Amino acid sequence: MKQGKDRIITLPNKHLRQKSKKVGIINDDTKQLIDDMITSVIDWDASRDHEVTVALAAIQIDVLLNVIIVRDDFEHGSPAEYTALINPVITKYEGDIELDYEGCLSIKSVYGLVPRHSKVRIKATSVDGKEIKMKATGFLARVLQHEVDHTKGKLFVDHIKGDENSFYELTSDGKLEKLDYQEKIKDSKILW
Numbered sequence: 001m002k003q004g005k006d007r008i009i010t011l012p013n014k015h016l017r018q019k020s021k022k023v024g025i026i027n028d029d030t031k032q033l034i035d036d037m038i039t040s041v042i043d044w045d046a047s048r049d050h051e052v053t054v055a056l057a058a059i060q061i062d063v064l065l066n067v068i069i070v071r072d073d074f075e076h077g078s079p080a081e082y083t084a085l086i087n088p089v090i091t092k093y094e095g096d097i098e099l100d101y102e103g104c105l106s107i108k109s110v111y112g113l114v115p116r117h118s119k120v121r122i123k124a125t126s127v128d129g130k131e132i133k134m135k136a137t138g139f140l141a142r143v144l145q146h147e148v149d150h151t152k153g154k155l156f157v158d159h160i161k162g163d164e165n166s167f168y169e170l171t172s173d174g175k176l177e178k179l180d181y182q183e184k185i186k187d188s189k190i191l192w
């Protein structure tokens with residue numbers, strides 16, 4: 001079996017388009033899955049200079065279960081610690097629609113300027129089986145919407161499909177540069 005960052009699947013892998021299954025009983029397998037997810041993102045981060053992983057959904061390591069992990073502290077360089085949310089559901093979308101850049105470990109090289117709600121309420125279960133209710137705003141709200149999308153088989157590119165001005169790539173020196181939609185995105189065999 002693949003280990004670390006090599007477990008992360010990317011488009012055009014069709015598994016990313018499937019809906020994750022609800023976790024029934026939280027057991028050692030669930031804990032192992034969460035450990036594997038954390039190991040994969042830490043390993044991935046170590047291989048990149050300009051990017052830091054803020055969250056991951058289980059399907060991104062090819063496990064079709066409704067589990068996500070979210071980094072506790074988004075600051076680059078601080079020791080990475082993650083909180084697992086089991087069966088997360090967004091119970092309310094609130095606030096304005098805001099545009100910001102998003103990338104995804106499962107979509108190589110493409111970034112997008114994606115509209116998201118500025119506030120969400122989320123309900124989930126912790127690894128200890130306790131109910132978690134959270135209100136999130138700003139960047140965390142965006143991250144949670146992105147990850148819960150993964151559990152539904154949806155990816156950030158789906159929100160901006162057809163939008164010629166919303167696709168970017170990361171240059172080798174860490175800058176975002178607009179991608180030619182007609183040439184690189186529209187008929188991409190990888191993205192769609």
Ligand SMILES: [Zn+2]
Pocket residue numbers: 103104105106146150
């Ligand atoms: Zn993603």
